[in-house]
Amino acid sequence: MKFRAALLDKWPDWLLVPVFLLFFTTRLVPEPVSDRSIYQSVAERMLAGDRLYVDVIDNKDPLFYYAVAAQRLLGPLAEYGFELVCVFGSATITAALARRLFSASQWASRLVLVGMAFVLTGPLYDLGGSIPPGIFLSLLTIWLAISGRPIIAGIALATLLFTKLIYAPIALAFVVVHSLAQRREGREGASFLLAFALACTALSAAILLALFARGELPGYLASQRANLLYAHSNVFVARGMFDNLRYHVLTALYFGKRALAISVLACAFLAWDFLRTSPEDPRRAFLAASLAIYPVSLAIVGFTAIWCAHLAVLHIFLALAASAVVPRLLRDRPVLALPLVIGVAWLLSGLGPDPWEDSNPLDFGDRLDALAAPSPEAVALHRVAGPGSIRYARLGSDNDFHHASGTHGDRLVCPHFFQYRFTEASLLDSIVACA
Numbered sequence: 001m002k003f004r005a006a007l008l009d010k011w012p013d014w015l016l017v018p019v020f021l022l023f024f025t026t027r028l029v030p031e032p033v034s035d036r037s038i039y040q041s042v043a044e045r046m047l048a049g050d051r052l053y054v055d056v057i058d059n060k061d062p063l064f065y066y067a068v069a070a071q072r073l074l075g076p077l078a079e080y081g082f083e084l085v086c087v088f089g090s091a092t093i094t095a096a097l098a099r100r101l102f103s104a105s106q107w108a109s110r111l112v113l114v115g116m117a118f119v120l121t122g123p124l125y126d127l128g129g130s131i132p133p134g135i136f137l138s139l140l141t142i143w144l145a146i147s148g149r150p151i152i153a154g155i156a157l158a159t160l161l162f163t164k165l166i167y168a169p170i171a172l173a174f175v176v177v178h179s180l181a182q183r184r185e186g187r188e189g190a191s192f193l194l195a196f197a198l199a200c201t202a203l204s205a206a207i208l209l210a211l212f213a214r215g216e217l218p219g220y221l222a223s224q225r226a227n228l229l230y231a232h233s234n235v236f237v238a239r240g241m242f243d244n245l246r247y248h249v250l251t252a253l254y255f256g257k258r259a260l261a262i263s264v265l266a267c268a269f270l271a272w273d274f275l276r277t278s279p280e281d282p283r284r285a286f287l288a289a290s291l292a293i294y295p296v297s298l299a300i301v302g303f304t305a306i307w308c309a310h311l312a313v314l315h316i317f318l319a320l321a322a323s324a325v326v327p328r329l330l331r332d333r334p335v336l337a338l339p340l341v342i343g344v345a346w347l348l349s350g351l352g353p354d355p356w357e358d359s360n361p362l363d364f365g366d367r368l369d370a371l372a373a374p375s376p377e378a379v380a381l382h383r384v385a386g387p388g389s390i391r392y393a394r395l396g397s398d399n400d401f402h403h404a405s406g407t408h409g410d411r412l413v414c415p416h417f418f419q420y421r422f423t424e425a426s427l428l429d430s431i432v433a434c435a
Helices: 002-009 011-023 034-047 062-074 076-102 106-120 131-146 150-161 165-182 188-213 217-231 241-255 257-276 283-304 308-332 334-349 361-372 376-385 425-434
Strands: none
Touching: 011 106, 034 062, 062 076, 062 188, 076 106, 076 131, 076 283, 076 308, 076 361, 106 308, 106 334, 131 150, 131 165, 131 308, 150 165, 150 188, 165 188, 165 217, 165 283, 165 308, 188 217, 241 257, 241 308, 257 283, 257 308, 257 334, 283 308, 308 334
16 A cells, blocks of 8 residues: 555656656767767777877867767767766756755656756757756756865866866856855855865866876867867858857847847846845855856857857756746746746747657667767778778868768878868868878
């Protein structure tokens, strides 16, 4: 009887199983096309012995590429598992914040969990890219700081620095503001920030030393400069930095109208909640820190937004806002809250035939097989050059169709193996020369 009663009490959790199978199986399997194919090829060359930023070059942060290399080494299920951890790790942290700080009921926690999972995998989702781990590590740093674990939080921030550098100011701003707001008196706040900074500095130094030992540090620093130039490059036909900033704003308004509008409303709600919360209430520090990261997030959008996925940086603020807004609405206005929360999640998730047309769970196995298959380009290359080890270069394509899957025995002689239409002519000439 007790077992049957426990099953009946948990029936809402059983409803999550078909939701998971329908929307979070095939949907989270990376496809070896477009940017993901480039990441996959870089990782495959690293597994073949090439050094990142030296023998094979791209401008993403190093720990992201080492993570992709580990996924490729372990197999397709690891690639799916990594996405699953990033998405549901972020959603779980959001639900845990709602429960810990705002006394969310089980229903509210489930709603936050599922709603955030849909939002994170909506139109701004960077499947197989560096943004999902960036969001997860940002929220993890925030959660650890709130939990009073400065050393582990510092380690999480250092990991974020070398996985998605541009997101680090958000997590750092939250930790600093939250610590100062919560510990305005005495030395506790200073000691927390000191331990946090020392842990972050120690791991960052260790990573930099490892990059230096492998000869990858100069290339890593050059990649950061390339990122800055890319954000203000001739992707747009712009005259000067301010003209580029104007295009970034236009990009944000074009791709992120819903996210921007809802984030403004969420910011207003948090500000109102902050003003009416007692200074002694521990939630006030969380609200202050959440409000502090909103302008930081907008600044990152204004500085870097070129493609729609760049708007996903707002998901960090929206996750924190959801942890505060949803429990209060469900408690104070339950009749209004449920359709409102579901409607907002629906808007941000882009639920409809287009973003979710590739979610059929029956295709899960086929998608995994596609990750394990050798590249058609590598097969064609060896059909022409023979089965032995060959030297090769690539020129004239920004979609490499994961060419390096099947080239472990070959040598890439030109580190830049993909090019955009706006790649400088001097770089194209250098590839021709080294080939």
